[in-house]
Amino acid sequence: PFSARLAPAGILLWLFLLLGCPVFVRAQGAPRGTVGQVDGRDVSVEGGAAAREGSDDPGLEDYVSNGSIVTVHSGSARMKLFAGGEVSICGPAKFTVLLSEDAITLAVNFGRVRVKLPAKTALRVFTPTIIGTPLDISGNSRDVTLGLNLDDSLCVLATSGAIQLEHQLTGEKLIVPQAGEFFLNAGKLLPVAGSPGGCQRQADEP
Numbered sequence: 001p002f003s004a005r006l007a008p009a010g011i012l013l014w015l016f017l018l019l020g021c022p023v024f025v026r027a028q029g030a031p032r033g034t035v036g037q038v039d040g041r042d043v044s045v046e047g048g049a050a051a052r053e054g055s056d057d058p059g060l061e062d063y064v065s066n067g068s069i070v071t072v073h074s075g076s077a078r079m080k081l082f083a084g085g086e087v088s089i090c091g092p093a094k095f096t097v098l099l100s101e102d103a104i105t106l107a108v109n110f111g112r113v114r115v116k117l118p119a120k121t122a123l124r125v126f127t128p129t130i131i132g133t134p135l136d137i138s139g140n141s142r143d144v145t146l147g148l149n150l151d152d153s154l155c156v157l158a159t160s161g162a163i164q165l166e167h168q169l170t171g172e173k174l175i176v177p178q179a180g181e182f183f184l185n186a187g188k189l190l191p192v193a194g195s196p197g198g199c200q201r202q203a204d205e206p
Contacts, residue, residue: 069094130167157199162178
C-alpha cells in the first residue's frame with residue numbers, strides 16, 4: 001500500500017531530525033523562550049527557571065531566558081546556548097541576557113566572558129559604553145573574550161574570527177583582528193598599553 005511505502009521515509013526523516021538537529025532535541029525540555037542553560041557552583045539566575053528545582057546540588061543548572069540576570073559570585077560557569085555555541089564566564093561577573101527574534105545580547109555589568117559561536121548564531125556583548133559584535137571569517141566559528149572591570153576599562157581578545165567594537169554614544173567603530181588583543185580605558189575606543197595575555201585567562205571547568 002501507499003502508506004506502507006511512506007513508512008521507511010518517515011522513519012528516515014525522524015532519524016534525520018534526531019541526529020541532524022541536536023540543538024532542537026536538547027531544548028525540548030526547556031521552558032518556552034529559554035535561551036540556554038548555565039552551569040556553575042556559585043551562580044544565581046534571576047528570572048530563570050531552575051532545571052532541577054529543589055536540588056541541594058551545588059552544581060545546580062539553571063535555564064536562562066530573555067531578561068534573566070546571571071551572577072557568577074565566584075569561580076567560573078558555563079552557559080550553553082540552544083541556538084549554538086557557549087559562553088564561559090570567569091567570576092565575579094554579572095550580565096543580563098536579552099533575546100530579540102534570533103539575536104542574543106549579553107549586557108555585561110562586570111566580569112569576563114569568553115564566547116564560542118558557530119557562524120549562524122547572532123550574539124552581541126553590551127557594556128555601558130561599548131558594543132562588541134563577534135565577526136566570522138569565511139563562515140568559520142568565532143572565539144572572542146571580553147573583560148569589563150569595575151572602572152569600565154575593557155580588554156578584548158579575538159582568538160578566532162574578529163570582533164567589532166562600537167561606541168554607543170559617538171558611533172565610532174574599531175575592529176579587533178583575529179589573534180588581536182586590545183586594552184581600552186573607560187569609555188574610550190583608544191587602545192592603550194596592557195599586559196600581553198592579560199585577557200587570555202579562561203574560566204575553569206565548572
